[in-house]
Amino acid sequence: MLQGIREQPEETPQPAPQRIFQERQRITGLPLYFQGYLSVRHARHQEFRVYWTELRGTMLFFYDDKKAPIYSQKLDVSALTSATNVHPDENGSAQFILMLSNGELELKASDCECGKEWKGFILTVTKLSVPPDESLLPGQLRRMHEVRKEKKRRIMLNDCSSASLDRKCPPSSTLTTMPTCFYAVSRQEAIEMLEKNPSCGNMILCPGRDNKNYAITIRHELDAPCLKHYKVMSKGTSYVIELERQVTLPSLQSVVNYFVAQTREKLKPFVLRTRTAEDPVLRKQAGC
Secondary structure, three states: OOOOOOOOOOOOOOOOOHHHHHHHHHHHOOOEEEEEEEEEEOOOOOOOEEEEEEEEOOEEEEEOOOOOOOOOEEEEOOOEEEEOOOEEOOOOOEEEEEEEOOEEEEEEEOOHHHHHHHHHHHHHHHHOOOOOOOOOOHHHHHHHHHHHHHHHHHHHHHHHHHHHHHHOOOHHHOHHHOOOOEOOOOHHHHHHHHHHOHHHOOEEEEEOOOOOOEEEEEEEEOOOEEEEEEEEEEEOOEEEEOOOOOEEEOOHHHHHHHHHHHOOOOOOEOOOOOOOOOOOOOOOOOOO
16 A cells, blocks of 8 residues: 655656666666656545656556655556546645556646646556647647557567567567667768758667667757767667766667656657658568
8 A cells, every 4th residue: 555645845857867767677677658756545545645656668666755766666557447537636736546447546746737747648558549638738749649659569569579489580670679760871861860850859769880789869959959979889688878877778769768768858759750761761571
C-alpha cells in the first residue's frame, strides 16, 4: 500500500541527474515516456502521498525522492479499463482515477494541465491511441504520437524476436530496431537536413564514419544556430554516449529518449513529414 502524507513540492520538475537516470534505466529495463510529481492513493480512506513518478512502458514507478535511484513502489497499468475525467479540487490540484481490472488508483497532479498530460500519456501507452483532448497543447500531442509509435515498434520487435526463435530471424535486421530519427547520411548531410527542415525536429541519429558506431547531430537556437555532434559507441548489446561522464543505455531508442529527457524536450527527433523513396533513410527489411 502507498501510505503517508507529504506536501507536493512546488518547484518545477527537473530531469534526474545522468547517473540516476542511467541506474533507473538499468534497473527497470524500460523506456521512459513521462515523469513528474504525482500524489497517489489506493483507497478513499487513505491520505494522498507524493511520489516522483515515472511512466516506463505500461508501468508506473514511484520514487520516495526525485533523486532516489531505486523505486519504492511500482504498478502495472496495462490492464487499464478506463480513466475518469480530470477535475480540479478545492486546492487547485487536479484529480483523476485509473480504473484497473484489479482495483482503482486515484492520482492527483499539480494542476489540470499537468493532470491531463499524465492521463494522456497513460492512455496512449495502454490503449495505443492518443486521446482526442482539445485542451492538450500541440507539443504535448506530438510527443504522445511519438510515444505511441515507439510503443508499437517495441511490440512489433518483441513479436519478431519471438518468431525468430523458430525462424532464425537476425534480431538486428528488423525494421523496429531503429529510431524514427535515424538516417543513413553523412554528418554534413545531417546538418543540411536540419537546416532546411527546422519544423521537422532538431536531432538526427546517423551512422558513424566507421559504419560500426553512431552519432547524434543536433541543431538548436540560442543567440544563433548552434550545431553539436555526439559519438554513440556500440558496446556489445549496449550503446555508450561519449559525454564528459559516459552514459550507457540498452538501445538506440533509449539514446534518443535520453537526449529528449535531459533537455526537457527541447531536443526533438527529426522526422520528415512525408517520406519518399528518394529520402536518404536506411531501413533494413525484416527477415521474418
